[in-house]
Amino acid sequence: MADLDVVVVGAGFAGIYAVHALRSAGLTVRAFEAGGGIGGTWFWNSYPGARCDVESKDYSFSFSPELEQEWSWSERYPAQPEILRYLGHVADRFGLRPHIQLNTRVTAAVWSEDEALWSVTTDDGAVVTARFFVSAVGCLSAYQVPSLPGLETFEGSWYHTARWPAEGVDFTGKRVGLIGTGSTGIQVAPEVAAVAAELYVFQRTPNYAVPNRNRPWEPEAERAFKSRYREYRKEARESFLGVPITGTGRPVLDEPPEDVQRTFSERWRAGGGMPFLGAYTDLLVDQAANDVIAEFMRDRIRETVDDPAVAELLCPRTFPVGSKRLCQSDDYYAMFNRPNVTLVDLRSTPLSAVSAGGLSTTSAFYELDAIVFATGFDAISGALRQIDVRGTSGVALADQWAAGPRAYLGVAAAGFPNMFIVTGPGSPSVLSNMALSIEQHVEWIRDCIGYLSAHGYGTVQATSDAEDAWMAHVTEVAYSTLFPKADSWYIGANIPGKPRVFTTYVGGVGPYGSKCDEVAAAGYPGFALGVP
Numbered sequence: 001m002a003d004l005d006v007v008v009v010g011a012g013f014a015g016i017y018a019v020h021a022l023r024s025a026g027l028t029v030r031a032f033e034a035g036g037g038i039g040g041t042w043f044w045n046s047y048p049g050a051r052c053d054v055e056s057k058d059y060s061f062s063f064s065p066e067l068e069q070e071w072s073w074s075e076r077y078p079a080q081p082e083i084l085r086y087l088g089h090v091a092d093r094f095g096l097r098p099h100i101q102l103n104t105r106v107t108a109a110v111w112s113e114d115e116a117l118w119s120v121t122t123d124d125g126a127v128v129t130a131r132f133f134v135s136a137v138g139c140l141s142a143y144q145v146p147s148l149p150g151l152e153t154f155e156g157s158w159y160h161t162a163r164w165p166a167e168g169v170d171f172t173g174k175r176v177g178l179i180g181t182g183s184t185g186i187q188v189a190p191e192v193a194a195v196a197a198e199l200y201v202f203q204r205t206p207n208y209a210v211p212n213r214n215r216p217w218e219p220e221a222e223r224a225f226k227s228r229y230r231e232y233r234k235e236a237r238e239s240f241l242g243v244p245i246t247g248t249g250r251p252v253l254d255e256p257p258e259d260v261q262r263t264f265s266e267r268w269r270a271g272g273g274m275p276f277l278g279a280y281t282d283l284l285v286d287q288a289a290n291d292v293i294a295e296f297m298r299d300r301i302r303e304t305v306d307d308p309a310v311a312e313l314l315c316p317r318t319f320p321v322g323s324k325r326l327c328q329s330d331d332y333y334a335m336f337n338r339p340n341v342t343l344v345d346l347r348s349t350p351l352s353a354v355s356a357g358g359l360s361t362t363s364a365f366y367e368l369d370a371i372v373f374a375t376g377f378d379a380i381s382g383a384l385r386q387i388d389v390r391g392t393s394g395v396a397l398a399d400q401w402a403a404g405p406r407a408y409l410g411v412a413a414a415g416f417p418n419m420f421i422v423t424g425p426g427s428p429s430v431l432s433n434m435a436l437s438i439e440q441h442v443e444w445i446r447d448c449i450g451y452l453s454a455h456g457y458g459t460v461q462a463t464s465d466a467e468d469a470w471m472a473h474v475t476e477v478a479y480s481t482l483f484p485k486a487d488s489w490y491i492g493a494n495i496p497g498k499p500r501v502f503t504t505y506v507g508g509v510g511p512y513g514s515k516c517d518e519v520a521a522a523g524y525p526g527f528a529l530g531v532p
């Protein structure tokens with residue numbers, strides 16, 4: 001007899017909702033969270049400038065009409081502290097905190113075939129058993145610090161943005177080096193530049209960024225929007241990205257150039273990445289189409305940055321727009337016009353070492369008081385692989401995923417009975433509105449567990465054939481787009497030695513949801529169901 005029905009790992013958006021949904025279905029649930037507070041990625045990434053790139057009206061729970069009516073977002077794009085307050089409110093409103101154990105890291109989860117239960121070990125040495133094991137560890141949790149020789153000798157302070165000190169960091173008057181110019185680096189840089197004596201931005205690959213045009217959500221606009229929130233949420237679930245976007249519905253290559261310029265300019269003025277990439281149907285599938293949007297973006301960089309040499313270094317050329325996360329910022333490029341900001345091009349002069357006083361490249365030494373690493377994550381599979389997960393016959397998940405992470409429907413790995421992965425590899429996850437994709441997965445998992453009970457089954461596991469077929473489909477869809485062309489974290493290229501596999505499903509949130517619903521309605525084909 002298991003201690004619990006379900007153990008959940010993580011208490012970010014996914015873990016919080018899993019606790020609520022599964023408890024509401026009458027199950028006993030405990031979530032373990034390594035952090036000292038709930039919030040997951042929004043707990044850890046408290047660096048200055050941290051902000052979601054999906055609008056607050058979309059990046060929020062839809063499961064409770066009352067919640068969505070009573071909560072008021074202050075801005076179009078929510079900043080990290082507000083998202084954290086929101087998640088705290090959700091946890092309090094639905095009485096979830098007693099079921100979440102903080103400061104506790106799950107270290108191992110082992111399936112017992114004889115007993116049909118999971119034994120879950122935590123870093124305090126405790127072991128708890130459960131019928132089901134739900135990973136809600138998040139896609140961007142295991143952060144990476146590059147191995148730079150001499151980092152341990154640095155006499156200043158260094159930080160990774162994904163483990164930002166809760167008390168904040170005062171960079172006033174400091175000489176700061178920032179490594180990394182992804183979404184995070186682009187968000188944190190202007191905040192540091194505003195107070196630091198000097199900011200050196202160490203750039204390996206320049207990135208595309210569109211404006212946020214962030215603004216307060218005026219009460220009148222909010223009231224009008226909320227009057228049709230239910231309808232809007234339905235549209236979101238059926239949409240391609242989990243956010244209803246109005247595009248032209250036409251390929252850019254068929255359009256007169258002046259119309260294209262007008263459309264892109266309007267969207268540039270309106271801000272936001274999704275409406276930009278969604279403007280035309282061919283931008284993410286046809287290189288020639290993508291070249292059009294890329295040139296538009298490079299023109300915006302050139303007109304913003306005063307020094308033409310700096311502007312050229314900031315112009316991305318090595319990957320299609322959108323094949324790496326399209327960054328969003330209102331002030332990143334303009335920041336390079338400040339006298340205290342220097343761009344260091346690591347392509348021509350790579351980093352060589354850290355010493356007591358600062359950072360060296362192959363051509364210069366930079367005296368620094370602090371280094372900020374915004375160097376990203378072992379995404380999608382990294383956090384789960386840090387747990388010693390063992391399925392049927394003691395097979396380790398890390399071994400099973402040696403050639404790349406995989407899961408049937410992106411939610412269940414073959415050979416790991418009664419284990420579910422919220423927004424796992426093979427699901428739309430990071431290329432969708434995560435809040436919506438999380439809800440969809442959690443509800444599907446809840447319903448699957450409900451189905452087992454209602455039909456006298458005790459176990460469920462994806463078959464290898466179903467997993468293979470699904471991942472082949474995921475790959476086929478991915479390779480019909482430009483996504484695999486970039487050396488991105490989507491494909492694992494940012495982690496030395498990680499297999500290069502594109503595991504995010506880019507066939508659309510709506511079609512994906514329908515597929516999951518069909519499988520459930522048909523009694524879970526592709527899964528082996530077993531009696532207790």
Ligand code: NA7
Nearest residue numbers: 146179180181182183184185204205325374375376377489
């Ligand atoms: P990203 O997008 O993975 O960006 C990491 C950045 O760090 C990127 O510019 C990297 O350059 C750079 N990087 C990584 N390792 C090194 C080394 N060794 N030397 C120099 N530069 C390095 O992570 P983020 O945190 O910005 O964003 C992750 C997601 O979080 C984001 O997409 C949103 O969905 C939220 P590279 O491009 O690899 O040359």
